[in-house]
Amino acid sequence: MKRIHDFEALPSRYRANLINSIPGFKPVSLVGTINENGAENLAIFNSFFHIGANPPLLGMVFRPEGEVERHTLENIRKTGCYTINHLNKDIVVNGHHAGAKFPACISEFKACGLTPWYSATLLAPYVKESTIKIGMHLHSEIPIAANNTILVIGTVTEIWLPENVLSEDGFVNLAQAGTLAGSNLDAYYEAIRLVRLSYPKPDSVPSQI
């Protein structure tokens, strides 16, 4: 076993790769937004996390104010909505490409070969090629003083998914949907379902369900 501890002494790129890959697999997805002039924007994120199921809330983290151009966050603030679109094998290169620093006048949809798709009830564009699509309304923002990042909290307003990946009990079979997992900012993984286990109780070992 190797121990790594003096993070400050590490070369910056090495440290970024290490810290971005060490927490485990990430829910990497494409975020679709639109600005007040109707210009569409698409960007790749991997910092989504569950905040609550009732109301249905998801969080995601944005980099510090002023450090980069943040069309996604600006659009979310102006329109109050965004979409989260799962990556799959067929669009992994297109989706990764959407992480490039395109100027505001360029639509990442067009530049990366992805198709905007709209539902009747949400202003922000979905990615047509994504198997699972989530419509979000901005709930609130929380500044993270530790490093000037911003936590954006959104309410899930609608979900689009193929009938066959949805179980009777509400569970979504991500492997069957072809959803990819991410690690670091550049690695993508296919998932194979290992096991689904019964609700854990102190007095019995969980069993397969």
Added chain:
Amino acid sequence: MKRIHDFEALPSRYRANLINSIPGFKPVSLVGTINENGAENLAIFNSFFHIGANPPLLGMVFRPEGEVERHTLENIRKTGCYTINHLNKDIVVNGHHAGAKFPACISEFKACGLTPWYSATLLAPYVKESTIKIGMHLHSEIPIAANNTILVIGTVTEIWLPENVLSEDGFVNLAQAGTLAGSNLDAYYEAIRLVRLSYPKPDSVPSQI
């Protein structure tokens, strides 16, 4: 494509499964802590997310104050430290079992057949059977008013991992480490590396690296 939107009308368990599985794959890990009397605690979490690489900061979310007994958060507050230990195939049932509501006097390590292991520099126990182990110091807490959950931010202080999963550029090969991905609160997935892609640039399609 099926559209789901009236979340309030869904049965509570169905909604919980749906919202917990829809965001994609999660970094599921075991969190080890110790209280002021030396009693060890282990619990399973899947809400870890990257906040920054320099300083190396990870976030995780805790359920509302008073809703459940939260030995993990109490121990983190008292000792200022915790460990994050990746799940692998050999300990997935043990790890899932650690999610049961054991009374404070019971060590989940013992009850679930996992072995506490200590480094020379951290008070909190690691899981010996975990391939990748992360030592954390509490940085700060942020209340999330949206649903009274608590965001705990920690600083990575040390990482323990096998030499052969660490690339020359700091990238950690999670598939080679046998790290599992999670979805919902009960499903576990093995990962197969699909591709690692070059840094995205506007004027060229990303290529495999």
